[in-house]
Amino acid sequence: MKRIKTSGFSLLEVIAAVIILAVVAAATVATVAPTHQKNTDNLAEREVATLNSMAQTYFHEVGTYPRNVNDLVTQNYLNNVTTADKARIKSIVQNYTYHRATGEFTKK
Numbered sequence: 001m002k003r004i005k006t007s008g009f010s011l012l013e014v015i016a017a018v019i020i021l022a023v024v025a026a027a028t029v030a031t032v033a034p035t036h037q038k039n040t041d042n043l044a045e046r047e048v049a050t051l052n053s054m055a056q057t058y059f060h061e062v063g064t065y066p067r068n069v070n071d072l073v074t075q076n077y078l079n080n081v082t083t084a085d086k087a088r089i090k091s092i093v094q095n096y097t098y099h100r101a102t103g104e105f106t107k108k
Contacts, residue, residue, distance in 0.1 A: 044107050051096065051105040054078070065103035069093055
């Protein structure tokens with residue numbers, strides 16, 4: 001009986017390739033996940049600093065600290081025009097606590 005040569009990959013070769021790709025993917029996820037969390041934390045710190053700066057500027061211009069985030073919106077310190085702007089304001093309200101007596105925002 002003659003063997004017919006066929007071109008292509010055997011099942012064993014395909015399984016080996018899939019296993020190698022799975023190992024590489026797992027290593028990539030393990031490397032990227034901590035970096036993503038660190039970037040998220042840095043973004044939150046910058047957001048707090050920006051909000052505190054806005055509250056201080058509001059205080060210097062108006063004479064009192066804003067009552068809440070809506071005061072910053074009505075005085076045009078925060079934009080509320082686009083959908084992204086509205087989502088950012090909603091995120092600020094949900095993720096940060098505002099202390100009116102000191103004019104400071106903190107992460108919840």
